[in-house]
Amino acid sequence: xxxRDGFRRARRITGAIVLILSLVTAIWHPGDRxxxxxxxxxxxxxxxxxxxxxxxxxxxxxxxxxDDAAMSQLETFPPSRSAxxxxxxxxxxxxAEAIALDFLLIDPREGDVGLAEALAETSAVxxxxxxxxxAGLQDLESGDFSVVIAPELNKPLPALGPTETLRGSALIGxxxxxxxxxxxxxxxxxxxxxxxxxxxxxxxxxxxAAMKASDDExxxxxxxxxxxxxxxVGKTLIALDGRGAIPLNFYGxxxxxxxxxxxxxGDADLTGKIIFVGATATGxxxxxATSYDATFPGVELHATLAANAIEQRxxxxxxxxxxxxxxxxxxxxxxxxxxxxxxxxxxxxxATAAAFCVLALVLQAAFVAGWWLDGVTALLSLLLGASAxxxxxxxxxxxxxxxxxLYQSPLIVERLADATDPRFEAAARPAVVLFVDxxxxxxxxxxxxxxxxxxxxxxxxxxxxxxxxxLRGIITHFAGDGAMVVFGLPEPGSDDTIRALRFIxxxxxxxxxxxxxxxxxxxxxxxxxxxxxxxIGGKRHKQLAVSGDVVNTASRPQDFAKSQxxxxxxxxxxxxxxxxxxxRASKMGLRPAGLHTLRGRNEPIEIWIGPSPVSVEL
Numbered sequence: 001x002x003x004r005d006g007f008r009r010a011r012r013i014t015g016a017i018v019l020i021l022s023l024v025t026a027i028w029h030p031g032d033r034x035x036x037x038x039x040x041x042x043x044x045x046x047x048x049x050x051x052x053x054x055x056x057x058x059x060x061x062x063x064x065x066x067d068d069a070a071m072s073q074l075e076t077f078p079p080s081r082s083a084x085x086x087x088x089x090x091x092x093x094x095x096a097e098a099i100a101l102d103f104l105l106i107d108p109r110e111g112d113v114g115l116a117e118a119l120a121e122t123s124a125v126x127x128x129x130x131x132x133x134x135a136g137l138q139d140l141e142s143g144d145f146s147v148v149i150a151p152e153l154n155k156p157l158p159a160l161g162p163t164e165t166l167r168g169s170a171l172i173g174x175x176x177x178x179x180x181x182x183x184x185x186x187x188x189x190x191x192x193x194x195x196x197x198x199x200x201x202x203x204x205x206x207x208x209a210a211m212k213a214s215d216d217e218x219x220x221x222x223x224x225x226x227x228x229x230x231x232x233v234g235k236t237l238i239a240l241d242g243r244g245a246i247p248l249n250f251y252g253x254x255x256x257x258x259x260x261x262x263x264x265x266g267d268a269d270l271t272g273k274i275i276f277v278g279a280t281a282t283g284x285x286x287x288x289a290t291s292y293d294a295t296f297p298g299v300e301l302h303a304t305l306a307a308n309a310i311e312q313r314x315x316x317x318x319x320x321x322x323x324x325x326x327x328x329x330x331x332x333x334x335x336x337x338x339x340x341x342x343x344x345x346x347x348x349x350x351a352t353a354a355a356f357c358v359l360a361l362v363l364q365a366a367f368v369a370g371w372w373l374d375g376v377t378a379l380l381s382l383l384l385g386a387s388a389x390x391x392x393x394x395x396x397x398x399x400x401x402x403x404x405x406l407y408q409s410p411l412i413v414e415r416l417a418d419a420t421d422p423r424f425e426a427a428a429r430p431a432v433v434l435f436v437d438x439x440x441x442x443x444x445x446x447x448x449x450x451x452x453x454x455x456x457x458x459x460x461x462x463x464x465x466x467x468x469x470x471l472r473g474i475i476t477h478f479a480g481d482g483a484m485v486v487f488g489l490p491e492p493g494s495d496d497t498i499r500a501l502r503f504i505x506x507x508x509x510x511x512x513x514x515x516x517x518x519x520x521x522x523x524x525x526x527x528x529x530x531x532x533x534x535x536i537g538g539k540r541h542k543q544l545a546v547s548g549d550v551v552n553t554a555s556r557p558q559d560f561a562k563s564q565x566x567x568x569x570x571x572x573x574x575x576x577x578x579x580x581x582x583x584r585a586s587k588m589g590l591r592p593a594g595l596h597t598l599r600g601r602n603e604p605i606e607i608w609i610g611p612s613p614v615s616v617e618l
Contacts, residue, residue: 011392015337018388022333022381026326031374032242039182044375046184048367049291054252061307062273063259063299064091065280070262078103078279079262081111085118087262087277092122095271098214100125100206100306102175102278102286102299105162112165119169123213127175128203130194131160139164142201143191143220144171144212150193150202150224159194159203173209177288177298178245185288185296187245188305190231190238191222205246207305208233210274228319233309239318247315247372248301249308253293254280257303274310276303317372324366325374332359332378333385340389348393352386428530431488432500432574433546433554436464436507439521439562441481457481459516467506471499476546486546489533497528497578501585504568508612521612523567525557527605528574556598557607564593564609572606588613 031041064087066079074083084101091099104127105115119126128140135158161172174192179185191202204212204220211233212218221232229240238246251257259280260268278299279286286298308314335358339351359382366373438444438460445453457480464483468475476484485503487496504524511517529550557569568590575581575590590610597604 010395011341014388014392015334018333018337018385019330021384022329023326025380025384026322026329026374026377029322029325029374029377030380031376035181037376038180041374041376042180042182042184042186044363044379045186045367045372046291048364048375049250051364052368054256054292055313057251057257057304057307058310060097060273060310061257061303062268062270062275063257063297063303064265064268064270064275064277065259065261065297065299066278067261067263067280068282069264071281073263077281077284081105081109081115083262084277085111085115087265088115088118088122088124090265090268091270091275091277092118094268096122096273096275098123098125098210099275099277100173100210100213100302101127101170102206102276102302103127104129104160104175105166106160108163108165112163116166116169119166123216124170125173125206125209125213126162126166126170127206128159128161128172128192128194129174129176130157130192133157135160137195137197139197140167140172140194140201142196142198143203144209145191145202145204145220145222147221147223148191148202150191150222150229152200153193156193156195156200159196159201171209171213172203173206174203175206175298175302177301179288183289185248185290185301187241187243187247188301189243189245190229190240191224191244204231205305206276206302207309210276210302210306211309214274230318236309236312238309238314239316239320241317246305246308247317248290248304249313249315249370250291250304251307254296254300256292257300257307259297259300274303274306276300276306278302314370315367315372316370321371321373324371325377328359328362328373328378329381332382335359336382336385336387337389338385340386341393342389343393345393348390352389355382355386428532428548429488430492430496430529430577431486431531431533431546431550432496432526432528432577433531433551434485434487434500434503434524434526435482435555435558436485436522436524437482437558439523441520444518444520445481456518459514463510463514463517464507467510468503471503471506473499473503476544484546484551486531488531489546495578497574497581498584500526500574501581501588505588505613508567512612521567523558523561523569525554525559525561525569526574527554527557527571528577529553553598553601553605556600559599560593560596560607561609566609567612568608568610569593570608572608575608585610 030037071077088099099122137158138161140159140161176189176192177185188205191204193200193202202222212220218234223230224240224244228242229244231238231240241247276299280297287295288298290296335355336352339355340348342348342351359378363373363375363378448456460481461478468485473485473487474489476486487500511522527550531546531548531550533546535544561569575585585608588610590608593607593609595604596607
């Protein structure tokens with residue numbers, strides 16, 4: 001009960017530490033922190049997009065592209081202002097609700113007047129971006145936000161907007177694209193804070209400005225802080241991430257949103273749609289890596305945001321999702337901890353793999369529902385819990401192995417523990433078998449009582465153990481005041497007999513030098529020959545067994561020693577197994593006693609007997 005309580009206490013403490021660490025990980029939110037973890041989170045998000053598959057975009061968005069075919073017709077790059085005017089006029093005549101030009105028209109050029117007239121005839125949006133810090137301030141109208149609640153940013157960059165001829169003919173939306181740390185574009189800034197002649201102003205993204213142009217009654221409201229925010233587009237509420245950006249919910253590869261080449265606009269269906277005009281020609285450079293496509297057109301990024309807003313199909317990654325990240329992290333770490341610490345390794349591995357699958361399904365289900373949960377946080381928490389569970393299981397197994405090792409010799413515990421199917425070779429092999437017991441123990445134990453007897457047996461067993469282990473012998477079992485000791489396991493050696501004799505000497509010396517020993521004598525009998533070592537027992541309870549005629553014979557010389565008032569009785573077969581054994585036996589005081597038929601045997605064997613060898617020099 002004490003051991004079990006110790007395991008439970010260790011599990012509780014380890015589980016509490018895992019929960020605390022997973023909570024710290026979730027609060028840290030690694031997917032939004034270092035460049036490395038941001039890159040990992042980006043890849044995990046890409047995997048969720050690929051697992052979900054492409055979607056059909058809404059009917060309300062389309063693109064007019066100045067692609068390779070269009071540029072080969074125009075024979076000029078970038079497109080001339082007259083070409084842009086022609087695209088705007090065509091879209092307007094085709095019934096487009098709004099037209100957004102994904103171009104920075106910052107330099108005065110021929111055709112500006114015609115483009116301005118075309119823009120004035122429809123609802124249009126022109127691009128603005130950040131200029132270098134030393135650039136002059138432009139006279140631009142402020143953004144179209146009716147309400148802005150956001151911190152004043154220090155030293156905003158100047159606005160880089162359309163040429164003076166084009167100003168006032170269209171709304172303004174920023175076209176700035178910022179990539180994640182791995183170089184991919186997965187979100188667009190909801191608004192850009194820029195400096196103008198009339199002061200600093202917030203400008204909505206090109207897509208949001210296009211929606212405003214399509215419906216002048218739309219009320220744009222921006223509420224943002226350093227950690228979260230929201231953008232209201234009429235009745236549509238868009239949650240911003242911690243960077244003040246809107247995560248894009250991609251529909252597929254480039255071209256998934258209906259795209260029409262400027263070179264062949266005759267069949268373009270633009271009625272009632274928000275049209276984005278941009279360049280996709282080879283070499284233009286406005287290509288970006290996304291979850292679906294390594295060369296995604298920049299203009300389609302803006303069109304994707306507009307499509308998301310029309311369908312209200314957003315990816316939410318704000319303070320609310322952070323709370324869910326914390327809850328998921330705690331759940332993942334708990335699941336991993338309980339799965340990995342299952343007692344059987346194969347079951348723990350299976351349960352841990354199942355926990356990973358469950359976590360992946362939860363992340364994917366949340367993603368499909370529009371929640372971008374931090375996969376890095378969840379996976380790190382699961383790995384943390386699983387690692388702690390595996391570590392606890394290993395500690396418990398080591399503790400169990402250490403406890404069980406007390407019941408077997410250290411020489412065979414490791415061999416048994418490491419074997420897939422623990423067993424010894426079936427063939428018999430030579431060994432030396434000794435039996436040790438305490439003389440007059442029965443009479444002595446009568447006055448000790450149960451507790452005193454147990455204390456004495458612990459003393460006796462400890463003396464046997466300290467005498468045999470340095471000599472690499474194995475105690476196969478204790479039986480009351482008796483012990484069976486074998487030399488030659490798990491592998492036989494040429495010095496087994498010598499080590500057995502040294503053990504006998506060490507045993508008597510240890511008894512003689514023990515201040516707690518009550519003065520009782522010891523008897524030792526032994527024999528040598530082939531024995532069979534095996535693991536016997538049922539499916540769950542097994543034990544080491546040494547069997548053979550040698551074992552039976554080795555226990556008999558003790559009776560003969562008692563009849564001869566001797567302390568030691570060893571068979572001649574034992575002493576003859578090593579050339580130096582007879583000389584050492586003589587020095588120990590052993591002398592041949594002739595052939596004798598021992599109890600239970602038919603054939604006589606030669607026996608050597610002798611007194612206690614405490615005076616023999618080791």
